Structure formats: structure tokens, C-alpha cells
Amino acid sequence: MPPRIAEIHEKLKKRELSAVEIAKAYIGAVERLNPELGAYITLTPDAALAGAAEADKLIALGGDIPPLCGVPMTVKDNISTKGVLTTCGSNILNNYYPAFDAEAVTRLNAAGAVLLGKTNLDEFAMGSTCETSFYGTAKNPHDTGRVPGGSSGGGAAAVAAGIAAYAIGSDTGGSIRVPASFCGVFGLKPTYGAVSRYGLIAYASSFDQIGVIAESAEDAACVFDAISGHDPKDMTSDPFPRGKTLPGISDGVCGLRIGVLTNLFEGLNPVIADKIGAALGIYESLGASVEPVSIEQFDMCLPVYYILACAEASSNLARFDGVRYGYRAPEYRGADEMIRKTRSEGFGREVKRRIMLGNYVLSSGYFDAYYKKAQLTRGAMRRSFSAAFEKADVIVCPTVAVLAPKLGDMMNADPVEMYLTDMCTVSVNICGLPAVSVPVGADRRLPIGMQLIGAKFSEGLLLRAARAFELAGGVVLRPAVGGDPLAV
Amino acid sequence: MVIGLETHVELSTRTKIFCSCPTDFGGEPNSHCCPVCVGLPGTLPVLNAVVVEYAVKAGLALGCRISEVSKMDRKNYVYPDLPKAYQISQFDMPLCLSGLVELSDGAAIRINRIHIEEDAGKLVHQNGDYYIDYNRGGVPLIEIVTEPDFRSAEQVREYLEKLRLIMRALGVSDCKMQEGSMRCDVNISVRRVGDERLGTRAEIKNMNSIAFIMKALEYERSRQVEAARAGEPIAQETRRYIESTGETEPMRGKEDSDDYRYFNEPDIPYILLTKEYIEELRAGLPELPDAKLARYVSEYGLAAKDAAIIIRYPGLSAYFEEMARISGAAVRSANAVITSIFRRIPDEDGRERAEGLPPAGYLAEAIKLADGGGIPAASYKGVLDRILETGRPFGELYSPEDFAGIPADKLARIAAEAVAANASAADGVLAGREKAIKSLVGAVMRATGGKADPELAVAELRKQIEIYGGRKE
């Protein structure tokens, strides 16, 4: 199967289909499948058709057509879209229409992207299953009795079911890679600073990063090249020019040093271990070398992540008070009660839990024991990863150590159970590294993902390695729900 | 009495600290705002480099050590005028540390730190409702924190006036207390003479007038001394000054104690300054008030008191220096500022703006002439006033002959005519009513177009009155 974006691009270029026809096919598929999948919170058919008509105008002019022009896509609902409802999956933003586009969205618009709608997520991206959304959970297209993963579950479900060519997501602790793994699609979490965060409604500012969910590495490269690059509106944005990732994507892995992260293979589900083992075998056959690597204090990554991310979240989410925008409690006496009731009614349980946790670790008397210690450990982990990248170009491990759970299982379990879902992914965010999740097979129809982690700004290398695997041993996992809207 | 100050100074950068909105005072409510400074979700702060530059200049001028590495922190608290529910400030790694300000009585006030932060918006109470104006939100501030080194209200006044002069000399703030661009939190405690230990302090928040600070300090001193004498404990608390009574009262108790849950601002990387950058700013510092005062005394020979008055107004200082240079008569130039110009511009604001004055050379020309005796003392003041009033050069208003005086025979004739025309005045003088001569002097001055020397005129008039008296007998 050819990469999705390139396939649509070819159809447009050869005038087999117009952008409007493609948009209509996708809108039809979304309207047919979304009630079952819950992938989208908001559909934007009018915007999609208008965007497609613009694309057709450009195509009619002849000349070069940008690769994303006329390609239907979705944006996670915590990324600002001007004039389009942006809820963060929360009741507290049930009526929030941003006055500006996120920088990534601005760049996609300039590239001629066609926006189908805003996709579902765990409330404020806090969750690993998409079940904490105020707007109902999204379902896994491979088994609608199971979660799609989170927090970018809606985007992953949409891509897996074929009702978006690609999805823009955000990844704070695994929110792109976990759902990509559960839904059997490709996920790219770029280096911290590679894509502007301007317009991404912050959960944990020093971890958040906008990225891509797509059908293949090539699709992801195409989108990453369009949205990455310095943005003066974001001081944490990388100011240095970096090369595009798409041109070298087929250069192969000969001579690549792959490090296998031993910390995550002890006691691992044998099916997952087997699939990744097979993938490593393919890499060796392509000329890469495989060595074990380990990261010191790796078992500290979950506490470090939850302490620091919740601390930042408690501050980031303090602004939602019903004063200027968003939900406001209908009945109150005085400003204090208004704010209290608005927040009590506006936020869900998981968000409240993390706000409480964050306020706790920042309180005087606890700051040193939690926040400060976690910061120090974060520094140690960064150094440990840097040392590992002396020995390996790419580090391989599972994306998630489990298969997609059944709906409700996590919600009824101890919250720590859900936090464990992120065990393999959070260290990447702690250290600001890039990583991808590549489908490597399935266990009884449930997809399994392999994670490739690289040094900072090695997206090109990761995408190349992923592409090499896709060509040599890639698997196409057909979803139970969905298909190709353009298939005749 | 032991006093420490935390002074907030609004920096006069063109744009706000984290966005490109204008910082101008006033304006329609919420007209100087954008998604960033009203803290809309998804927006990010971009630190204005000029803010750092201004703060470093302020630090250098106050003798601080400038941190090569500093960082921004979030100070978390909920208040409607703070749209993000946190203020971006600096907590444990401020831009400037440990400076010093010397006062005229020899006291040295240690500066603990200077840090940069954003201002909050303003709550406006109207028709029983609260409205929020975010125009001021995001205006850059520096907070200058002293050690508890003040021992009198007078020292506080001098320090604040000096701080204001320094900031204005640097051009980093206009420090207008009435517009809120300089505000103080005052910490005060009392202790027995000779006692080493500090007493429990009260903090008076948000003072925006030096006069009020003086009154509040006096009130607090007597309140705390009385309480101490009566053996009552003094609460460590935040108080508010009430303008109408000149008293202070405890602020309504905030139940949640001040736990600001500071942590480093993840949206702004550490601020890294090179030694070269700091030294470049140090080399570019303008002459500061202390140095200027010393120079006015040593170079121009001014009295320290006069020098101190002139340096309060940078615009007039420059004007003075220009007059002194052209006229070569510094003391006379200083006097021209303090008498003629001050009389012409009676208000502080006007003196600060120093606008509407003729080129310094116009006055300097008259000053130079007067210094050589070319203008009689009695006419000098009028000459300066006339130049200031008309804004025209000395040479256009006067010719040298104007001050050559009136020939004696001519003056005698005019005086005689004046006496003849107003015999009753002459009679009055003869009868011992000295004041009666005034109208005669007026007549002489009128007849000579103001060119006569009044002293000579009086002498000549006395002569003519005597002659007139002799004739009468």
C-alpha cells in the first residue's frame, strides 16, 4: 500500500479526483463511522469543503502542488483552531472558540491542508485511554470494545479507520505513541522544541510536544516537514535550521547501531517481545547492529513524570475560572463561589486528581522532597540517555507493555494502573527526545507497537529506520471498523 | 524604627514584557491587550530583551552584581486581575543581587536584589460590579528589595527620591508615583534603642506617594511603640494605608497563607548574559545623580544645595550646562534656573518636561553680559523674564545702548518734569511719606522706557524734590 498522503497527492495531480471530491468522500466516511468510533468531537465539513475548493483552485493553476494540499486531516481538540470549537475534551471549555490558530495549524493551512474536524482526547490530554474525555470515549477501530489509547485516541482511531489521512496530536507522556500503538498506526513524537507549541493548550509545558499520527513513516515525515521549524512566538522553539526528513527517508539502516533498552524487556508480554525481536532480526538482516543498552534510574521515570507534569498542570489549568471564557457555573454568589463551582463542575476526576497532586508537590514543605528531587532526577536521566546515545544511534523498546485494554477496565482500576501504561513512553518526554511508534504486528487482532527513540533532532534518522522496517517487514493491520473512503 | 522597602518600578519600554502590546498609561480599558497578555489558552510569553537590558542598567547603577544566569519563575495565586492565575516573576535566581545606595547622612542602604516581573491588570469597581482592565497586565516591572537598613522616615524619602532620579537618568522609568509607575511595600518594626534583635514587622502594601509613606511610617511607629509599651504583641501582618485618616489598618485576612508554589517558568529558557554584554551596558551608563552633583560643585562651583535642586530635573540640568558653557558664568546660570525659570515653570511636571524654553544661548547671552556688568542689577531679572516670555534672542529685544543708562543731564530733566507733573507726590515726600516717591520713580521709568537705573532715578528725584521744596519756600 503506498503512503496515504502521496497516494492522494497523485490522484490530485493526475486529476483523477478533485480535492472537493476527496473531501466529500472523507466527510461521508466520517459521518458514517464517527457515531460508532467517537473519534471526532467536532466535525467541520464546511471548513473542509472550503479548504478543498481552495486547493482545487491552486491545482487548476498548474505548477507544483504542495504535498499536503487537498489532503483531509484532523487536529486534536487541545490545539487551537481559529473560530472552531476547541474543548480539550473538557466541560470547562465547552464553548471556547479560539481567536487564533496554533502555529502548526497556520503552517498546515498554508500548505493547503483540509480540516475535517477536531478529534477526541482524554480531558486536557490527561490519560492513556481516551476515556477521561467529557465528550465520550473514542473506540479502537480494531475492536470497538477496547480503548484506542490516549490521550490522542481520537486522532489514532480516525487514522486507523481511514477517516483522516493523518492526524495532528500532542504528546506529553506518550499521548501520540500509545494510541498509535493500540490502533496499529504510525506515531511521531518530535524533539521538544521541534514544533512550535504556540496554540497548544498546555498540560505540562516542559513535556508537551505537537506531533503526527499517520499510516506510515513517509506520511509522518511529510507532515513533520510542514509543521516543524523555528517559531519566534515560542521561546522553547528550536532556533536552528534543520534539514527536511522526507528526502533521506529511503536511505536504509545499513551500519545503524540499534540499542535494545533492556530495562523494558524483563517480564514483558512474550507476544510483544517476540514481535519486537522479529523486527530486530529484520534490522540486522538490513545491515544494522543490535546491542543491549540500559538507562540508569529508568524505574524513576513514572514518579518523575507525574510529579513534574502535574506540578506544571496545576499552574497551567489555574486560569480556567469562568471569568473570561469557557464554562461558568450557572448559579453562584460572589466571585469566589463562581470560580469554585465553575472548576468543580467544569473539570473531571482525573484532571482534578492531577491538579491536586501538582499543588501538593509544589507546596512549601513538600517542594524539596518532590519537585526539586524530581528535577534533579530528570537531569540525571537526560545525562544517562546522552551516554546511551554514544553507543547507539537508535534505542528500541515496546511502545506500550500491554495490548489495548477493554473499555472501562482502566477507569475502574487504581489510577496507578493507567499511569503504568505510560511506562515505556514518558522517559522520552522527560528528556525532550524524539521517538516514533511503528506497528510490528498484532496479538489476536490487537496491534503491537515498537518504539524507536533517538537523540535530539534525529527525526530524520528515526523516520528512515521506521521506513526501512515498513518496507522489509511492515504489516498492514486491517481495522474491524473503517476502510479506504476513496476505494471504489 | 527599622524599615525595609520593596519598590516596584514600571519600566518605560515601548512594549510589554511578554508581548508586543504598548505599555502606554491610560487608553480605553482593554485596548492594549492581545491573546498573550490576557493569558488565553495556548499562548506563550516571549521575553522582551529590552526589559532585561533596562533591569541590568538599573542593577549596575545601584551597584548590584549582575547574574550571568538567571531564570523566570511562576508565582501562583488566584486573583481576577491576574488572567493566567500566576505571575511570571523571578524567585531564587534574580537578575541582580546585592547593591548599595548611600544617603547624604552617610547611611548605606543595602539592596538585596532586583528582579523582573509582569504587572497585573486593574480591578475597577463600578455600579456595584467589578470590571477588569488588562491594559496594565504584562507591563514590565522591576522590584528593588532593600535590606531593613532604614532608621527614619527621612531616610526613606531620600532613598526614594534618589532611586527616582537614578531611574530617570538611566531612562528606564519615569517613576511617576501618581500614575503608579513607582510603588512601594514598606516593612516596619520598632525596637528599643540598643536592642539588636528586630521587632515583629508589619508590611504596608502598595504605597504610591512619598507623602503617604511618611505619614504611614509615623503612624505605624507610634502604633507599634504604644503596643510595645502596653506589653501587647505586635502581629506580623499586612496593612493598608487609609488616605483620609492617615492611619493604617490590617488588610482583610487572607485565609490561605501566602504559599505561592513558585517553580521555574517552563515557557521561558534561562536568561544567559555574557560578561561582554554586561560590561558593554556598564560602559554605556550615563552620569548618575551622585556624580553629577559632585561635578556641579567641583566644576561649576555651585553650592551643594543649588546643585541638588537642579539635578532633580534632567532636562533643566542639560539646559543649565548649556547656559553655563555659552555664558561662562555657571553660578549666574544656576541662579537663572532656580529663580527665573522656576518662576516661569512653577509645577513639578513642567520642570521635568522642561519644554517651551528658548534656546539656552538666548539667556546665556544676557547672563554673560550681566556678568561683565553690562546689565544693571535692577534690569537683569526683567531681561531674563522678557527673553523667557517672548522666546526671542537677547539681541532682538535689546541693544547695548539700552543698558548704557540715561545721561545725567537728561535724567535730571526728566526727574524735574516728573516732580513738576506730580507736585502732590513731591509734597508727600517732603512731608515724610517716603512711599510717595514710588509714583515719581514710575513716571521716570516710563519716560525712559525702563532704561533708567532705578537707584539713580531715586537719587535724582530726591535732588529735584529738594529743589522743588526750596522753590516753594
Ligand SMILES: [Zn+2]
Ligand atoms: Zn499583549
